[in-house]
Amino acid sequence: MVKVAIWGSLREATEGAAEVEVEAANLRQLLDGLAERHPAIRPQIERGVSVSIDGLIFNDSWFQPVSPDSEVVLLPRIVGG
Amino acid sequence: MSQIHVSTTINGDATEFLCEPDETLLDALRDRLGLTGSKEGCGTGDCGACSVTVNGRLVCSCLMLAAEAEDAEVTTIEGMAEGEALHPLQRKFIEHAALQCGICTPGILVAAKALLEQNPAPTETEARYWLAGNLCRCTGYDKIIRAVMDAAAEMRGEMRRAS
């Protein structure tokens, strides 16, 4: 199981949990698993998220590996100017 | 309204064109003569991107009617280099990375050339005040001022480089 940190206002969608666990070996499985176990997260995932894996930000790469040792943090999608 | 016939000299070449009575010199240069080096950043004389000289005087070409160019000597950025040889200001702007996007560059070069013709040895403060009518949004002016001071030194025959 991979532990995923959930930001404050998104915890409404995880019954207040700051961290949830998902069975996932890569980013795609992680996001699909999150949306499945916590359907209330789905609108935010559709609006866009970035995922920090061990301190590096990933936006789209489905097959980026994650492991139970990874630090995984869900973030609003990062953009720039 | 019928168009006005204008005979003028642009960058040393005798030039004729027709323009509307309310047409700016900038529009005539850009749209009738293909001299698009002068830019329109505001159309109200606030940004200096359209700077040209008319009879040696620095003007915003967006604030002057094209018809007023009759019998005048107009110089634009297109007249700054002599053949293959860039003007020292042009060379120094490239060397000092004094441009990022480059949209303000023609106007600033024309204005800086006018400055050095009047005052070959400006202080940094004099250069800053002379160029205060030319907006640059990219550089913060630091490298522009360095390039102008360095070009001025070279044109005076001092081969020092600004730091």
Added chain:
Amino acid sequence: MALDDKLGVKDRTFKIVGTRPNRPDGIDKVTGRARFGADMNAPGMLTGHVLRSPHPHARIRAIDTSKAEALPGVKAVITAKDFGHVPDDMADVLDHCLAGDKVLYDGHGVAAIAAVSPAVAKQALKLIDVDYEVLPHVTDVDAAMKPDAPVIREAGGDETVPDGMSKNAMHRFEFGHGDPETGFGEADLVIERSFRTEAAHQGYIEPNACLATLAPDGQAELWCCTQGHYAVRDMCAAILGLDKGMLRVTASEIGGGFGGKTTVFIEPIALMLSKKTGRPVKMVMTRDEVFRASGPTASTSSDVKIGMTKDGTITGAFAEFRYQGGAYPGSPVEFGAMACFAPYDLKHVKTVGWDVVTNRPKQAAYRAPGAPMAAFATESVIDELCQKLGLDPVETRLKNAASEGTKSAYGPTFPQIGVKATLEAAKAHPHYAAPLGPNQGRGVATGFWFNFGGNTCVSLNVNADGTVSLTEGNPDIGGSRASMTMMAAEELGIPYDRIRTVIADTGSLGLNDVTDGSRVTFAVGLSTIKAARDAIRVMCERAAMVWGIDPDAVEWEDGHAKPAGPNAGQFPPMSLAEIAAQASNTGGPIAGHHEVNAEGAGVSFATHLVDSEVDPETGAVKTLRYTVFQDAGKAVHPSYVEGQFQGGAVQGIGWALNEEYIYGEDGKLQNAGFLDYRVPVASDLPMIDTVILEIPNPGHPYGVRGVGETSIVPPLAAIANSVSNAAGVRLTDIPMSPPKVLEAIDAAG
């Protein structure tokens, strides 16, 4: 994608990266030959113009275009209805170009005309009758948050907004960890303050411009000034129902963007006008239109509370931000809320952000979107805590600074980062110890930005004479062609002037994300290096064929293929040019390419020092000395890295001291021009000193980090802190224009 594993970037000696060659587009730019958005024409083209709303909020009952259409020389008049249904994610984009049922801000597009000349078009605009039902309006963020505020979007906010809030609150964010209240209990001093910042415009000098042709067979050409022509293609194709592959977009040279040219304003209109008329249509926004109808940044209001012990440890931090992003959801409040405390290692931290709509133009990204306003608030309170506790502001920041292994305020644990390095450099710099005169004060602030990578394609062709053509797809705003050329030359081992880099149109390369997020030197650079390595692989294979040895027995060094060791055979090294000359005999043209969605952009930090002098008679603030300390990872072309530092700092100075959107009681923008919206001019400023720090980004082969955005994050706070030290007054309202400063001085007695 790891830091160069083969050579180890720390030990690598660069030959070209780190030098300062002339940029390849320099001569075009200093002679006036470079072609920007408005510099392109087409035979038979028409001119397109937009009719804009004089009301900040009104229902459109009817639009009668018949008189305008009847005017000789008018070839088409369109409204939003001509576009029919567009995909949901493009609805706001189109509505911002041309209003649907309601106009939502002063300057909102209502109809557009294609005519044979500007004079005809101007006359025709006056002949369009719009029947407006004027509605109450709100342009202030705090007023828009009140429960009885005029409602701009009936649908209201999403699931994150609690019941009972104003319908103008669109979204609520919350970040952080620990419990700030516990932290405040451990503090010796807690300071709580409220702040406001007004909207600033990106202020690019080149107004938006485009030239569009859309033929009846669905093939279209678009020339425009943009930070991302692929994004323009995708948005326009979706809005007009075109196939992406049939719409070729070419990016002109771009006269500044700073985030403001990452979306469309006139491009879909020009395409539709071209479709209706069967002729090319050119559109150029006026400066008035740029201010009224293209994106400024958000205006904000915030409350900050921070606790500190006597020895300078921050024990708890809380901040709540309200950002209005115009009449459409999507202000960058989350980035402000995530970035503001990122420089620090905090046990108890929480930030809240509200995305709010008002009757203003839709905000567009502006350099580190959302971060400068938030950092203004939080860095001001940290400074005040230092003042009141008698602590050194740099030492105190160092004491609390985040480092490798710190759990950041926005969640992730940081890898190797440079915040301490920027503070140490500031502390050691002569600027920090220089004496100050009367009415002068020194300010310091630290800032953070995330940076971004994204989709990137690069193609590198080796020509028969040994020159190289490098093709990339990101408009060059600040010298990036020079940086790409340098990285390709470094990797190939050939001189800089043997490579020419061009920016391809959308038909010539695959998807390239927008030139934003400080991504280009990082992501396009990474792809350039990989494309060069791909070409090197091919060249080694060709040399191996000529020598009759195994390709694995060939290595590349200093622009030459050579046998990898004595066992590979005794052959003199073959240069790139020699291999290229034989390409036709060894299998055909030689090229390298690389396509990637680059992830792993490294975060960036900066610390700024500024000395200001406050005139006690007028309240005017003069910037006397300014030094930027920022981590660049690796500076490819240091002059252009310095340029980013300097440009960002000066944009911040303008925002801090002068620039603001001024709305009247009537909801109309009162200063839509460069005379009244005053950006910094040369005589306002000193030289901007820079110190480039190089803490390698492990996500890039050379260690490069994006540098374009972080430099605008600290200046607002740094200047406010310097004013506080110069005049003894704490300014909490940006811009710190002379009347506000004078009022604060008078109030302080």
